[in-house]
Amino acid sequence: MAERIVKEAQVPFDLGGSRFDQIATDLFSDYSRSRIQAWIKEGVIQVDGQPMKAKEKLFGGETISLNVEIEAQEEHQAQEMDLDIVYEDEDIMIINKPAGLVVHPAVGNRDGTLMNAILHHAPETAHVPRAGIVHRLDKETTGLMVVAKTLVAQTDLVAQLQERSMGREYEAISIGVMTGGGIVDEPIGRHPHNRQKQAVEPVNGKDAVTHYRLVNRYKNHTHIRLKLETGRTHQIRVHMAHIQYPLVGDPQYGGRLKMPKACSPELQEALRDFRRQALHAKKLELAHPTTGEWMEWEIDLPDDMQHLLDALKRDMQESGSEDSEYY
Structure with a gap:
């Protein structure tokens, strides 16, 4: 079943002299510029009832109409x-x-x-x-x-992502003991030799920024909180592996499982049973696309990650040490 969109607007005189596609994007701001340009090319956005090329300039006072049927x-x-x-x-x-x-x-x-x-x-x-x-x-x-x-x-949501105004925070468990938080600002692109992977690519990669801070430190692992500025494929996994703190359970970027020395049988079992990257999108913040209200949601860690953290904590305590809480 198709959905029809019908809109009409008069071109303000102060926009006279501007290109048709620029004016249409301004008047029909609910839709992206690329979508407006595609509709102009299809002839479903018209000026005074006539199709027109995107680059043509308008005088002001014309009526721009949109009449498009979107197929499911x-x-x-x-x-x-x-x-x-x-x-x-x-x-x-x-x-x-x-x-x-x-x-x-x-x-x-x-x-x-x-x-x-x-x-x-x-x-x-x-x-x-x-x-x-x-x-x-x-x-x-x-x-x-x-x-x-x-x-x-x-x-609207795509624009928030592009403007980096949408807030996304993650929690993860990394291999290795970090001394503090930081920022990874390294471009990411397709791996030059393995098309299934991404990699830090200084020349051909796209900009990628990940902020991380400590939540807890254990004997051989670190519980971290991360905030994304960008959203590249596998960004957190690639960035953490790049700084030598790959995520637990991530064979693609962290290699095969290696047991820490002198860890408890409980922790050994928990690590063997954890068969995915230890990464959870915990918090999301955005401006509601219709009302503009700032909204946020936060969700608990899944059971498997919490079980692993519990095993890490008990392993730390059994060794006579206490885990270091930072958050």
Whole structure:
């Protein structure tokens, strides 16, 4: 089922002399400039009832009209699945993603993904690019994600991500004992020899900034809190491995499991049983795309990470030391 958008606006005279696409983007600010330009090219945004090229200049006083029908995304199937919904209204949905759930359908994962579940729970997202998913978490990463339920909300949330105004904080368990927090400001791009991985790429990478601080230190591990300025693929995993503190359970960037010397049998078992990267999207902050209200959500660590932290704490205590709390 298609959704039709019909809008009309008069060009203010103080915008006279500007390009058609610039004026249309200003008047129809609910939609991104790239989308406006695509609609102009398709001829569904017109000036005084006539199509016009994006670069042509207007005088002021003209009427710009938008009349477009957005087809639902038929290529992805809606599937009934359990969703842990933390918050929902007419515009957005905040989801607590479990480990093991793939976000987008892809080769090898055509269904059973978060997108399939969203399309079933909120059918209106079929009219929004990627069913309203504006950022993603890796398959084995848990925690908070925001989903846009309308095209207007999607445009606004993407802009917040691009402007770096959306707040995203994570908690992780790294291998090695850190002496303090810091910032990793290193560009990330595709690994030159392994297309399945990302890497710090000073020449061809895109800018990536990760802030981290200590929560607890243990004998051979550190519990850390991280804040992202950017959202590159595998950013936290790549940056922590780059500074020699890879995440527990991350064979892609941390190598094979190595048992710490003289650790308790309980901790050995906990480390062996932890079969994913120890990374959780704990906190999310954003301006509501319709009301502008600043909103935030925070979610507890999943049971598997908390169990591992408990084992690390007991191992520390059994050795006669106390873990060092910083947060």
